[in-house]
Amino acid sequence: GEDVEQSLFLSVREGDSSVINCTYTDSSSTYLYWYKQEPGAGLQLLTYIFSNMDMKQDQRLTVLLNKKDKHLSLRIADTQTGDSAIYFCAETLSNSGNTPLVFGKGTRLSVIA
Amino acid sequence: GAVVSQHPSRVICKSGTSVKIECRSLDFQATTMFWYRQFPKQSLMLMATSNEGSKATYEQGVEKDKFLINHASLTLSTLTVTSAHPEDSSFYICSASWRYEQFFGPGTRLTVL
Numbered sequence: 001g002e003d004v005e006q007s008l009f010l011s012v013r014e015g016d017s018s019v020i021n022c023t024y025t026d027s028s029s030t031y032l033y034w035y036k037q038e039p040g041a042g043l044q045l046l047t048y049i050f051s052n053m054d055m056k057q058d059q060r061l062t063v064l065l066n067k068k069d070k071h072l073s074l075r076i077a078d079t080q081t082g083d084s085a086i087y088f089c090a091e092t093l094s095n096s097g098n099t100p101l102v103f104g105k106g107t108r109l110s111v112i113a
Numbered sequence: 114g115a116v117v118s119q120h121p122s123r124v125i126c127k128s129g130t131s132v133k134i135e136c137r138s139l140d141f142q143a144t145t146m147f148w149y150r151q152f153p154k155q156s157l158m159l160m161a162t163s164n165e166g167s168k169a170t171y172e173q174g175v176e177k178d179k180f181l182i183n184h185a186s187l188t189l190s191t192l193t194v195t196s197a198h199p200e201d202s203s204f205y206i207c208s209a210s211w212r213y214e215q216f217f218g219p220g221t222r223l224t225v226l
Binding site for chain 2 (some may be wrong): 004035040042043044045048088092098100101103104105106
């Protein structure tokens with residue numbers, strides 16, 4: 001079955017880069033996503049990457065995909081205190097949008113001023 | 114981007130009562146909506162897939178008679194927690210599919226006393 005693994009905690013100093021890692025088991029994954037959840041709130045889609053891509057950059061966010069190792073990472077450059085949140089990695093097997101996402105347990109990012 | 118709303122955002126009820134949670138896609142039509150449940154400091158667990166005009170598909174272990182899902186239109190799905198008990202207290206999040214993305218509602222915090 002599908003499984004998505006993440007480290008649970010990450011602590012960085014303000015201004016440094018954060019790298020959040022994720023591994024998945026299903027090589028059929030089509031889209032891989034990163035979501036951000038602030039306390040008591042829903043999920044905010046940060047970015048996604050299609051399985052035929054190796055890298056995607058969007059302002060301070062860089063997503064790297066190693067399909068051979070089934071490893072996905074999210075790099076946040078110049079991390080700010082407002083980046084403190086839980087970050088979820090998720091995958092889906094279909095690009096139709098009608099397939100539910102499989103989530104990792106989330107990585108709690110703490111940014112120290 | 115596409116917006117999904119949930120109502121109410123927070124509800125407290127007595128044990129034995131029923132609670133209805135609404136999920137609406139505000140600026141797009143969603144043939145498929147998903148209902149997730151999130152326990153404190155845990156990931157999102159898929160409860161059911163809701164398709165407009167047909168019966169919901171429930172995940173294993175989710176009681177369909179307890180968690181009633183109705184998807185009567187392309188912009189509205191409802192989740193009714195029937196005869197709620199304290200163990201049903203949780204954060205319920207819906208999502209709606211549009212193209213290859215899922216957009217999440219802000220969540221509903223249910224507390225059963």
